[in-house]
Amino acid sequence: KSRGVYETPGGTILYEAHQQLEELILDRDTTTLKMDMGNKLAQICYEGKWFSPLREAVQAFIESTQKYVTGEVKFKLYKGNIIKAGTTSPYSLYNESIASFTTGDLYDHHDAEGFINLYGLSCKIRAMKHKELENKK
Structure with missing residues (x-):
């Protein structure tokens, strides 16, 4: 084995x-x-x-995640730093009209309440169970 420090500025930018x-x-x-x-x-x-076979399966999963990873990324490079300056993709999950939560057909603000209640249900049940067990002591 050997130990060393390797600098790959181009690789670092591509990775980012x-x-x-x-x-x-x-x-x-x-x-x-x-x-x-x-x-x-x-x-x-x-x-x-x-x-x-495990490597083949893991690699197949990773490759499947990359199918739509394409787009344009802009950076500003300054004194060894990579500063984000914009990212776009035709497959972006970000949609400004939905993210702004303006009125529209796709997102209803009332959905959030049900989601929050459902998402936190396991924590609520846990707290109730702990309280119940504490009261039995």
């Missing part, structure tokens, strides 16, 4: 651009799982298991 596009195109759950699978792929490679 790709990250920006993924942020714009992939949903949160897919992004989280892709990061986990990326770490798993690194482990598989490190352990010399390139020809394993």
Whole structure:
């Protein structure tokens, strides 16, 4: 093994651009799982298991997440820093008319209340259960 410090400014810029596009195109759950699978792929490679069925499966998942990762990324480079200056993609999940929560057919503000109640239900049940058990003591 050897230890060393390697600088790849071009690679760093490309990596950051790709990250920006993924942020714009992939949903949160897919992004989280892709990061986990990326770490798993690194482990598989490190352990010399390139020809394993697991590597093929992990790689297939990662490749499937990249199908629509395309677009344009703008950066300003200044003294070793990469400063975001805009990202666009025809597959962007961001839609200004929806994100602004103006009146429209796609998003109803009343939906948020039900979502919040449902999303927090497990925490509410946990608190009730803990309170119930505390009262029995």
